[in-house]
Amino acid sequence: PRTGVVIVAAGSGTRLGAGQPKAFVPVAGVPMLERALWSFVGLPGEWELAIVVPEGFEDEARQLAERAFGEYESSRMTLHLCLGGESRQASVREGLRCLSEQCDVILVHDAARCMASSALIERVAGAVRATHAGVIPALPVVDTIKRVRTNPSGSESIEETVSRTPLRAVQTPQGFPAAALRRAYEMAAEEYTDDAAIVSACGYQVSTIPGEGDAFKITTPADLRRAEQHVESFAP
Ligand code: CTP
Ligand code: MG
Numbered sequence: 656p657r658t659g660v661v662i663v664a665a666g667s668g669t670r671l672g673a674g675q676p677k678a679f680v681p682v683a684g685v686p687m688l689e690r691a692l693w694s695f696v697g698l699p700g701e702w703e704l705a706i707v708v709p710e711g712f713e714d715e716a717r718q719l720a721e722r723a724f725g726e727y728e729s730s731r732m733t734l735h736l737c738l739g740g741e742s743r744q745a746s747v748r749e750g751l752r753c754l755s756e757q758c759d760v761i762l763v764h765d766a767a768r769c770m771a772s773s774a775l776i777e778r779v780a781g782a783v784r785a786t787h788a789g790v791i792p793a794l795p796v797v798d799t800i801k802r803v804r805t806n807p808s809g810s811e812s813i814e815e816t817v818s819r820t821p822l823r824a825v826q827t828p829q830g831f832p833a834a835a836l837r838r839a840y841e842m843a844a845e846e847y848t849d850d851a852a853i854v855s856a857c858g859y860q861v862s863t864i865p866g867e868g869d870a871f872k873i874t875t876p877a878d879l880r881r882a883e884q885h886v887e888s889f890a891p
Contacts, residue, residue: 682886689720690769691765761836779829795822
């Protein structure tokens with residue numbers, strides 16, 4: 656069995672505001688996408704990766720993938736490069752078109768979660784094979800959550816405190832049986848915020864496994880600083 660991965664790296668990074676597509680912004684000197692690939696180097700088993708990038712970044716992506724995989728890119732790791740779309744969902748769709756039918760399980764991963772560990776990737780893929788259903792990493796919500804009402808003046812009033820007990824903040828990689836993910840993308844008629852929502856909307860089962868703090872998404876300049884501090888805490 657071969658595990659397929661769609662790594663979406665085709666976003667513009669508006670909220671980060673670094674003046675270039677986010678996945679190519681360096682985190683302590685190494686582009687985010689390259690760091691994201693590091694966690695796929697040396698995994699046991701056979702893998703097929705579709706790296707989805709913005710137009711004009713194909714060469715840079717090819718170079719950083721070569722750096723990341725080096726000699727490992729062999730019979731056990733097949734790489735594809737494809738161009739993304741207008742939305743994350745459109746980019747995932749492009750990635751799915753690149754992956755061969757040999758993949759029985761497919762993971763979808765944000766390049767912006769460039770610190771997600773190899774262990775998390777393996778846990779997600781393993782749980783999909785064990786359950787034959789969708790699996791997503793999830794963490795308890797730690798903040799107190801309020802439901803608000805926006806007043807005509809634009810101010811907000813608190814309506815209620817929402818119980819956070821049943822709430823989870825979800826991450827990537829999200830893993831699915833390939834047939835279910837492909838079918839769900841064929842059926843998807845609207846924009847969803849994650850792949851689990853697309854697969855659930857199609858009637859397939861999706862369950863959670865424990866996520867990890869390191870799999871946080873770099874969205875804002877503050878997230879980038881947090882990632883750099885994290886990397887530097889491991890520097891010799
Ligand atoms: N993504 C993508 N194609 C898009 C939009 C997003 O491949 N059209 C990818 C991003 O590259 C990122 C992941 O989806 O790895 C999560 O998206 P997000 O964090 O929203 O990244 P951006 O869309 O680039 O950032 P922003 O929303 O701030 O512009
Ligand atoms: Mg976005």
